[in-house]
Amino acid sequence: xxxxxxxxxxxxxxxxxxxxxxxxxxxxxxxxxxxxxxxxxxxxxxxxxxxxxxxxxxxxxxxxxxxxxxxxxxxxxxxxxxxxxxxxxxxxxxxxxxxxxxxxxxxxxxxxxxxxxxxxxxxxxxxxxxxxxxxxxxxxxxxxxxxxxxxxxxxxxxxxxxxxxxxxxxxxxxxxxxxxxxxxxxxxxxxxxxxxxxxxxxxxxxxxxxxxxxxxxxxxxxxxxxxxxxxxxxxxxxxxxxxxxxxxxxxxxxxxxxxxxxxxxxxxxxxxxxxxxxxxxxxxxxxxxx
Amino acid sequence: xxxxxxxxxxxxxxxxxxxxxxxxxxxxxxxxxxxxxxxxxxxxxxxxxxxxxxxxxxxxxxxxxxxxxxxxxxxxxxxxxxxxxxxxxxxxxxxxxxxxxxxxxxxxxxxxxxxxxxxxxxxxxxxxxxxxxxxxxxxxxxxxxxxxxxxxxxxxxxxxxxxxxxxxxxxxxxxxxxxxxxxxxxxxxxxxxxxxxxxxxxxxxxxxxxxxxxxxxxxxxxxxxxxxxxxxxxxxxxxxxxxxxxxxxxxxxxxxxxxxxxxxxxx
Numbered sequence: 001x002x003x004x005x006x007x008x009x010x011x012x013x014x015x016x017x018x019x020x021x022x023x024x025x026x027x028x029x030x031x032x033x034x035x036x037x038x039x040x041x042x043x044x045x046x047x048x049x050x051x052x053x054x055x056x057x058x059x060x061x062x063x064x065x066x067x068x069x070x071x072x073x074x075x076x077x078x079x080x081x082x083x084x085x086x087x088x089x090x091x092x093x094x095x096x097x098x099x100x101x102x103x104x105x106x107x108x109x110x111x112x113x114x115x116x117x118x119x120x121x122x123x124x125x126x127x128x129x130x131x132x133x134x135x136x137x138x139x140x141x142x143x144x145x146x147x148x149x150x151x152x153x154x155x156x157x158x159x160x161x162x163x164x165x166x167x168x169x170x171x172x173x174x175x176x177x178x179x180x181x182x183x184x185x186x187x188x189x190x191x192x193x194x195x196x197x198x199x200x201x202x203x204x205x206x207x208x209x210x211x212x213x214x215x216x217x218x219x220x221x222x223x224x225x226x227x228x229x230x231x232x233x234x235x236x237x238x239x240x241x242x243x244x245x246x247x248x249x250x251x252x253x254x255x256x257x258x259x260x261x262x263x264x265x266x267x268x269x270x271x272x273x274x275x276x277x278x279x280x281x282x283x284x285x286x287x288x289x290x
Numbered sequence: 291x292x293x294x295x296x297x298x299x300x301x302x303x304x305x306x307x308x309x310x311x312x313x314x315x316x317x318x319x320x321x322x323x324x325x326x327x328x329x330x331x332x333x334x335x336x337x338x339x340x341x342x343x344x345x346x347x348x349x350x351x352x353x354x355x356x357x358x359x360x361x362x363x364x365x366x367x368x369x370x371x372x373x374x375x376x377x378x379x380x381x382x383x384x385x386x387x388x389x390x391x392x393x394x395x396x397x398x399x400x401x402x403x404x405x406x407x408x409x410x411x412x413x414x415x416x417x418x419x420x421x422x423x424x425x426x427x428x429x430x431x432x433x434x435x436x437x438x439x440x441x442x443x444x445x446x447x448x449x450x451x452x453x454x455x456x457x458x459x460x461x462x463x464x465x466x467x468x469x470x471x472x473x474x475x476x477x478x479x480x481x482x483x484x485x486x487x488x489x490x491x492x493x494x495x496x497x498x499x500x501x502x503x504x505x506x507x508x509x510x511x512x513x514x515x516x517x518x519x520x521x522x523x524x525x526x527x528x529x530x531x532x533x534x535x536x537x538x539x540x541x542x543x544x545x546x547x548x549x550x551x552x553x554x555x556x557x
Contacts, residue, residue, distance in 0.1 A: 053553040075402040086393035102292040
């Protein structure tokens with residue numbers, strides 16, 4: 001079953017484009033990464049799913065139901081962690097969490113305690129006394145306390161120290177094992193690499209690619225660096241070579257294609273040193289971003 | 291129900307401060323009346339030396355002396371109305387815009403509630419808060435008139451009729467505030483807007499008093515509920531009353547429609 005189904009979703013803000021003709025399906029139980037640079041349309045897509053903004057055209061379905069028409073109903077099963085966390089400053093953490101829990105028809109007290117313990121969150125402090133990282137923790141507890149079936153995270157890790165981030169990820173993995181689907185937007189790719197099964201890449205409001213994270217990494221891109229005297233760029237101006245850069249006695253480029261062609265080219269030069277490595281996801285994505 | 295409760299808790303302090311200040315103002319101001327009444331003749335001669343227009347601007351009708359109980363109470367109640375208008379407009383401008391300004395809208399609107407539920411919860415909580423002010427004004431008016439009437443008589447029925455207009459007056463300013471707040475993408479300063487609306491319309495009504503123009507009166511809600519008129523005649527101007535109800539309904543329906551279709555932007 002698809003937990004998220006987005007069809008031809010388009011959003012314009014006045015005249016300026018938010019997203020254009022986005023199609024996306026997220027299956028039950030997936031951890032789905034949504035990757036793109038700032039301003040690519042990640043938040044717009046998420047806000048459309050949550051009914052915070054209304055689409056210009058197209059539709060989004062959550063659990064098979066229209067996200068706008070059945071908004072209140074589908075949101076019962078959604079936990080959302082916004083990228084920027086702001087809460088009612090005057091309240092105490094526990095009061096805010098209880099207020100949050102009061103929107104769901106179940107007793108969340110136990111879960112509030114559990115998650116706050118894991119995230120080391122002091123429940124008795126006032127929200128305006130909290131640091132950014134601690135506010136983020138409030139956001140995490142607030143988003144997970146009702147054991148949602150779909151967890152939507154918008155750039156979730158900003159402000160958390162590495163240890164907390166790890167705890168948070170473990171928490172997400174547990175939720176996922178319990179059956180929750182996770183939709184995770186980020187521009188930090190190492191995060192995605194660690195958690196997600198599939199990713200969609202969005203750029204300038206359009207989906208560029210949807211891939212298994214495994215396929216992406218095995219995409220056969222090689223990152224090649226050659227060191228030697230008298231290197232000439234022309235030798236490597238072949239099909240499949242990109243990002244060819246010459247710096248003094250070093251040539252670097254990416255290669256995707258028949259590996260024999262490139263070894264032939266490499267054997268034709270007088271090299272002092274050669275490295276061939278898997279590119280990082282970051283580098284793979286640079287291609288999509290351009 | 292939880293949003294309603296939350297809104298009231300958030301407004302607790304504001305409700306308390308407004309009702310206490312309004313009551314204190316009423317009692318304190320009226321407490322001067324007995325002393326003034328004793329020396330009515332000389333006070334009247336001072337007032338007569340003021341230009342007629344100035345008195346009209348303050349809502350004092352011809353032949354109504356400030357040194358009389360009704361005249362003095364009219365003046366006091368007029369100022370209370372101004373304060374009430376500020377409070378009502380303030381709530382109106384803020385209730386639907388504050389979550390976006392304080393950036394808590396993402397929290398509230400991603401919960402399993404409809405925009406309609408949020409709208410009605412916030413509206414009822416704000417109106418109940420204003421109603422507390424109305425009760426405070428009503429009770430303090432009755433106490434002040436009883437304690438500081440300087441021996442002059444007044445018609446209780448007329449006073450009650452005036453007090454009963456307060457909730458309508460509040461609703462009028464609040465609903466206008468709500469509607470205007472939704473016409474903007476972002477409301478930055480609620481206080482200056484609400485002071486602007488309340489004082490601006492007050493000034494319009496003052497000008498109306500001076501140049502005696504009915505047209506200006508229609509624009510200013512103060513004219514719909516002039517304390518001087520209601521205290522003396524004891525009747526409402528039904529045409530203006532209907533106009534008030536009409537504006538309230540249009541503003542409320544309009545803001546309901548706008549709020550239901552509103553895009554809540556992130557930072």
